[in-house]
Amino acid sequence: xxxxxxxxxxxxxFEEAPVELRCNYSSSVSVYLFWYVQYPNQGLQLLLxxxxxxxxxxxxxxxxxxFNKSQTSFHLRKPSVHISDTAEYFCAVSAVRNSGNTPLVxxxxxxxxxxx
Amino acid sequence: xxxxxxxxxYKIIEKRQSVAFWCNPISGHATLYWYQQILGQGPKxxxxxxxxxxxxxxxxxxxxxxxxxxxGVDSTLKIQPAKLEDSAVYLCASSLDEMALMxxxxxxxxxxxxxx
Numbered sequence: 001x002x003x004x005x006x007x008x009x010x011x012x013x014f015e016e017a018p019v020e021l022r023c024n025y026s027s028s029v030s031v032y033l034f035w036y037v038q039y040p041n042q043g044l045q046l047l048l049x050x051x052x053x054x055x056x057x058x059x060x061x062x063x064x065x066x067f068n069k070s071q072t073s074f075h076l077r078k079p080s081v082h083i084s085d086t087a088e089y090f091c092a093v094s095a096v097r098n099s100g101n102t103p104l105v106x107x108x109x110x111x112x113x114x115x116x
Numbered sequence: 117x118x119x120x121x122x123x124x125x126y127k128i129i130e131k132r133q134s135v136a137f138w139c140n141p142i143s144g145h146a147t148l149y150w151y152q153q154i155l156g157q158g159p160k161x162x163x164x165x166x167x168x169x170x171x172x173x174x175x176x177x178x179x180x181x182x183x184x185x186x187x188g189v190d191s192t193l194k195i196q197p198a199k200l201e202d203s204a205v206y207l208c209a210s211s212l213d214e215m216a217l218m219x220x221x222x223x224x225x226x227x228x229x230x231x232x
Contacts, residue, residue: 004158036223042225043119043120043207043223043224043225043226044159044207044209044223045223046220046221046222049220090158090159092158103149103161103164103172104159104161104221105161106158106159106160107158108156108157108158109157109158
């Protein structure tokens, strides 16, 4: 079974400052890794994912995350945040299989609040 | 492209009553998921369908919860009878290709259930 730990439940940060949201996972098998974002009163949206290849993955709005197998981590970073980045961020993991989609196991979420 | 639709958006019931939620996935998506998100926690998978067959329902409390996916399209999730601890947001998600490796899961806006 897989599990995800998001160490920070809330992260306040000033606008244009850098931010890191931490995610660690546990699994006995290889995994895929995801970050989802939930803006106020909206559904979950995929932000970025790591399936294979380069361990550094990027989103279209400036976020990036790096898969670190030795530290079992997939931390999310952004060098300069905007007010519009205020949201809840969920890290998720899924077991690797030979075929077919597997369900996601989510962390508890980190609420990012960007302060003007 | 229309997203995943869910109804109702909000529901308030008393304990021991019954309730049903409806989900219409994105057209053509083979895989459908129901997740339960309790306040302060990440979503937890209840059941996964591939077309109209159940792939994983290991975390579904089958004594009170049931789900079906009619003709491999729409799905309903039912709780009968409801308990206080069932208060949560119920999320429906879908993904496109049943044989692809980790297609993106697209989430609906959720149904917020309050059990009094």
